[in-house]
Amino acid sequence: MTNENSETIHHRICPFCEACCGLEITVAQGCVKRIRGHAADVFSHGFLCPKGVALKDLHEDPDRLRKPLIKRNGRFEEATWDEAFAEIERRLPPIIAKHGVDSVALTLGNPIVHKLALLLYAPRLGRALGSKNVFSASTLDQMPKHLSCGLMFGDFLSIPVPDIERTDFLLMLGANPMVSNGSLWTVPNFRDKAKALRARGGRLVVVDPRRTETADVADEHIFIRPGGDVFLLLGMVHTLFAEKLVHLGRLAKHVAGVEVLESAVACFAAEKVSGRCGVPAETIRTLARTLSAAKHAVVYGRVGTCTQEYGTLCSWLVDVLNILTGHFDEPGGAMFPKAAALQSNTLGNPGTGKGIVTGRRKSRVSGAPEVLGEFPMSCLAEEIQTPGEGQVKALITVASNPALSSPNGERLSTAMDQLEFMVSMDIYVNETSRHADVILPGTSPLEDSHYDVAFSQLSYRNHARYSHPVFPRAADRPEEWQMLLRLIGIIQGKGATADINQIDDELLMDDLRRTAGPFADMIFKAGSQRRGVERLLDLGLRTGPYGDQFGMKPDRLNLDKVEAAEGGIDLGALEPRVPEVLRTPSGKIELAPAMLIADLKRSAADLGRPMPELVIVGRRQLHGNNSWMHNLPVLAKGAARCIALVNPTDAARLGLEDGGRARIAHDGRSIEAEVEITDEMMPGVISLPHGWGHDQSGAQLEVAAANPGANMNALMDENRRDPLSGNAVLSGVEVEMRPVAARVLAGQAR
Numbered sequence: 001m002t003n004e005n006s007e008t009i010h011h012r013i014c015p016f017c018e019a020c021c022g023l024e025i026t027v028a029q030g031c032v033k034r035i036r037g038h039a040a041d042v043f044s045h046g047f048l049c050p051k052g053v054a055l056k057d058l059h060e061d062p063d064r065l066r067k068p069l070i071k072r073n074g075r076f077e078e079a080t081w082d083e084a085f086a087e088i089e090r091r092l093p094p095i096i097a098k099h100g101v102d103s104v105a106l107t108l109g110n111p112i113v114h115k116l117a118l119l120l121y122a123p124r125l126g127r128a129l130g131s132k133n134v135f136s137a138s139t140l141d142q143m144p145k146h147l148s149c150g151l152m153f154g155d156f157l158s159i160p161v162p163d164i165e166r167t168d169f170l171l172m173l174g175a176n177p178m179v180s181n182g183s184l185w186t187v188p189n190f191r192d193k194a195k196a197l198r199a200r201g202g203r204l205v206v207v208d209p210r211r212t213e214t215a216d217v218a219d220e221h222i223f224i225r226p227g228g229d230v231f232l233l234l235g236m237v238h239t240l241f242a243e244k245l246v247h248l249g250r251l252a253k254h255v256a257g258v259e260v261l262e263s264a265v266a267c268f269a270a271e272k273v274s275g276r277c278g279v280p281a282e283t284i285r286t287l288a289r290t291l292s293a294a295k296h297a298v299v300y301g302r303v304g305t306c307t308q309e310y311g312t313l314c315s316w317l318v319d320v321l322n323i324l325t326g327h328f329d330e331p332g333g334a335m336f337p338k339a340a341a342l343q344s345n346t347l348g349n350p351g352t353g354k355g356i357v358t359g360r361r362k363s364r365v366s367g368a369p370e371v372l373g374e375f376p377m378s379c380l381a382e383e384i385q386t387p388g389e390g391q392v393k394a395l396i397t398v399a400s401n402p403a404l405s406s407p408n409g410e411r412l413s414t415a416m417d418q419l420e421f422m423v424s425m426d427i428y429v430n431e432t433s434r435h436a437d438v439i440l441p442g443t444s445p446l447e448d449s450h451y452d453v454a455f456s457q458l459s460y461r462n463h464a465r466y467s468h469p470v471f472p473r474a475a476d477r478p479e480e481w482q483m484l485l486r487l488i489g490i491i492q493g494k495g496a497t498a499d500i501n502q503i504d505d506e507l508l509m510d511d512l513r514r515t516a517g518p519f520a521d522m523i524f525k526a527g528s529q530r531r532g533v534e535r536l537l538d539l540g541l542r543t544g545p546y547g548d549q550f551g552m553k554p555d556r557l558n559l560d561k562v563e564a565a566e567g568g569i570d571l572g573a574l575e576p577r578v579p580e581v582l583r584t585p586s587g588k589i590e591l592a593p594a595m596l597i598a599d600l601k602r603s604a605a606d607l608g609r610p611m612p613e614l615v616i617v618g619r620r621q622l623h624g625n626n627s628w629m630h631n632l633p634v635l636a637k638g639a640a641r642c643i644a645l646v647n648p649t650d651a652a653r654l655g656l657e658d659g660g661r662a663r664i665a666h667d668g669r670s671i672e673a674e675v676e677i678t679d680e681m682m683p684g685v686i687s688l689p690h691g692w693g694h695d696q697s698g699a700q701l702e703v704a705a706a707n708p709g710a711n712m713n714a715l716m717d718e719n720r721r722d723p724l725s726g727n728a729v730l731s732g733v734e735v736e737m738r739p740v741a742a743r744v745l746a747g748q749a750r
Contacts, residue, residue, distance in 0.1 A: 015114035016051040019181030019188040032056040040567035047189035057632040065441030085496035105133035109400030117480035143725040144311030150356035151593035154583030166332035169297035174304020178213035211680040223682040226732030228277030230310035233317035234268035239288035249326040257592030296332025312724040335574040339456040340464040341540035353583030376726035378718040384415035403432040407716035434698035446470040465568030612734035627691035630704040642692040642709025671710040
């Protein structure tokens with residue numbers, strides 16, 4: 001027993017980005033005293049970026065909600081949990097009864113993947129609701145990769161990642177892991193891993209319209225026109241075929257569609273695509289030759305390749321290049337992690353499956369196809385505003401801020417004010433939740449247990465780590481999975497006071513009957529000592545690829561063992577998984593899915609399109625990867641960060657001054673931002689960081705509002721999407737830019 005003045009040490013997985021670094025948190029007198037990297041963490045080995053220490057600010061943030069809010073007469077008032085759920089029960093079921101389940105939409109945000117309860121139970125809320133109107137942040141930055149991988153490998157979540165510790169050549173497009181520490185690739189301390197790559201004689205080449213922080217540590221940086229990645233990649237694929245550099249190696253018998261692909265890329269010679277992507281033809285050919293000749297090599301593309309009109313084609317071609325050059329499913333190449341728990345490609349019969357299906361339904365207004373069970377986030381406003389059968393009348397948002405993060409947020413904000421009812425599960429009154437009628441505050445990460453279900457499926461090395469809560473929750477505060485179960489009880493007609501443990505049992509049994517068949521009762525009983533997320537996680541670990549199989553393999557994993565391992569359990573380097581990882585009906589890697597081959601006609605027709613004079617791209621920042629980090633003092637201090645980067649040539653042509661302000665406009669909408677003139681930008685391209693624009697009335701984010709910045713997404717067209725994945729086009733959009741007076745009048749709209 002320790003006295004209240006003593007220090008205690010706690011270990012925690014950082015929730016701020018995909019790096020998932022292990023933290024060592026010192027607590028004294030009920031408060032966080034300091035946060036360091038956990039040296040004994042088997043995955044991050046003590047690495048800590050500047051965001052990790054901000055966990056103290058998040059936990060202590062006075063703007064973070066601790067009690068539910070109900071809007072009465074246009075103003076939020078604190079309420080008890082029972083009052084909040086009673087208000088939801090009073091108002092939501094009548095809407096469903098009158099207009100049907102599709103009249104209720106559900107949005108899911110980025111923080112869900114950092115919260116175990118939300119990740120495991122928000123999908124259950126969606127299934128209980130039964131509405132086709134489900135939207136998530138995936139269609140803002142990553143759905144193209146899910147779709148291309150689903151088509152090629154048979155599972156939306158089978159995403160290969162670079163085996164960086166064993167590669168000799170890493171070609172990177174539209175990614176900046178020096179800032180993100182990976183995206184759809186969990187790789188803490190990228191800087192040292194890149195240094196080690198170069199120290200062993202390897203090379204890092206970065207292709208980006210900006211000389212990013214990652215490009216600064218690379219051997220070579222190549223400028224590319226935003227939106228031109230697909231043409232560069234096609235030129236490289238064409239070169240491989242034309243120069244007979246294709247070598248599939250051991251995968252030859254596991255790959256289908258090589259001949260179809262070769263025919264489909266015949267019109268994309270390097271000379272033909274060079275002008276469209278802005279990369280010299282000889283550079284394109286050299287990249288293809290280098291990739292083919294390297295002993296261990298990998299191509300990696302991320303947000304910049306997804307947030308464009310050819311996002312799915314880009315995501316596909318990245319893996320096509322890895323496969324054609326023999327660098328797929330091989331050490332040092334692109335490899336599939338094998339997570340310890342709840343990874344769909346470790347379940348069922350290995351090597352074959354049903355594959356994926358898209359377009360099972362269309363959105364009511366635009367007719368956008370469903371992908372991975374959801375519609376594009378950019379369709380939400382029109383679904384609320386357009387009258388008729390199936391019109392969205394109510395909205396549930398879970399850790400989601402689409403009013404800021406999706407295109408033309410002004411329209412979406414206006415639409416939210418038309419809703420009959422809105423519930424937000426969020427830790428802040430932010431740009432989206434300010435429209436809600438009821439806000440259910442989530443818990444602080446330091447009050448939760450945690451296991452990285454999502455990011456262990458994307459990690460550069462296999463591992464299993466668990467975080468215990470650092471602080472107890474308030475006595476009256478439910479856990480997040482319990483909040484979601486209460487919402488499910490209301491939707492099911494059982495009421496706000498239904499027995500959530502019974503609901504939880506029923507949901508689990510439904511899942512087990514579907515997935516475990518005759519073993520459902522046995523597995524259910526085996527998990528009877530736990531409840532909620534810990535029960536689901538324990539069952540996932542025990543039935544996973546390293547699991548103890550309920551005692552049949554006693555030396556292997558269960559939750560007790562993972563909990564007891566203070567720094568986690570190292571499960572080894574990535575290993576080849578083809579063919580067992582595949583879930584395609586053919587049992588092969590589908591190199592030429594019909595949907596993607598057909599879409600090449602669109603890019604072929606676009607080869608001669610005139611290039612706009614000036615386009616805009618976004619960027620991430622180390623101190624604020626997402627909008628919800630902008631209210632934390634330790635990350636917000638210092639100089640303003642929402643700055644437009646402009647090439648000197650463009651600045652001179654447009655009359656812009658370094659440190660001055662400029663108006664950036666597109667399609668009748670405009671924002672203003674401070675200008676920084678820098679040769680790190682490609683001529684004809686400006687860059688503005690993601691997630692700013694905290695100047696909207698009604699939001700309660702004091703620190704963020706002090707330096708609100710400008711929201712680049714406010715310029716974007718919500719109707720412009722990659723037609724295959726539905727991902728919003730947020731990069732390479734044509735804009736106009738001109739200088740304005742330095743002083744901005746108080747209250748002036750941006």
